[in-house]
Amino acid sequence: MESNFFEKVFELTKQIPVGKVTSYGAIAKAIGSPKSARMVGWALNKSTIHNVPAHRVVNRNGLLTGKNHFANMNTMQELLENEGIIIQKNKIINFKECFWQPKFKT
DNA sequence: TACGTGACCCAGA
DNA sequence: ATCTGGGCCACGT
Numbered sequence: 001m002e003s004n005f006f007e008k009v010f011e012l013t014k015q016i017p018v019g020k021v022t023s024y025g026a027i028a029k030a031i032g033s034p035k036s037a038r039m040v041g042w043a044l045n046k047s048t049i050h051n052v053p054a055h056r057v058v059n060r061n062g063l064l065t066g067k068n069h070f071a072n073m074n075t076m077q078e079l080l081e082n083e084g085i086i087i088q089k090n091k092i093i094n095f096k097e098c099f100w101q102p103k104f105k106t
Numbered sequence: 107t108a109c110g111t112g113a114c115c116c117a118g119a
Numbered sequence: 120a121t122c123t124g125g126g127c128c129a130c131g132t
């Protein structure tokens with residue numbers, strides 16, 4: 001049995017549309033474990049460089065907490081800005097506007 | 107086998 | 120408004 005959690009986080013993250021972002025808690029909640037938001041970040045950390053736009057996943061405050069784990073600290077912000085997202089001081093300005101809620105979709 | 111760690115979130119003071 | 124503490128599940132050593 002494969003790690004459901006890992007796969008779920010993977011799927012949801014890959015389903016994030018361009019120019020949109022989401023939070024770890026949202027993904028965790030979508031999976032069914034709102035309390036386990038920490039594992040979402042852990043899962044992404046395992047898959048940072050795979051084909052998963054982990055850079056579109058930020059914390060509840062819209063802060064790029066995980067940028068430290070990317071290849072380069074600027075990578076995450078650069079990618080998000082490239083998507084059209086406004087970031088300042090490692091924080092998304094129009095976070096609410098760019099927020100996207102993950103859903104289960106086969 | 108057991109303990110520690112982690113890209114977080116919520117509730118209380 | 121800010122600060123502190125607790126909880127959660129899975130993985131690594």
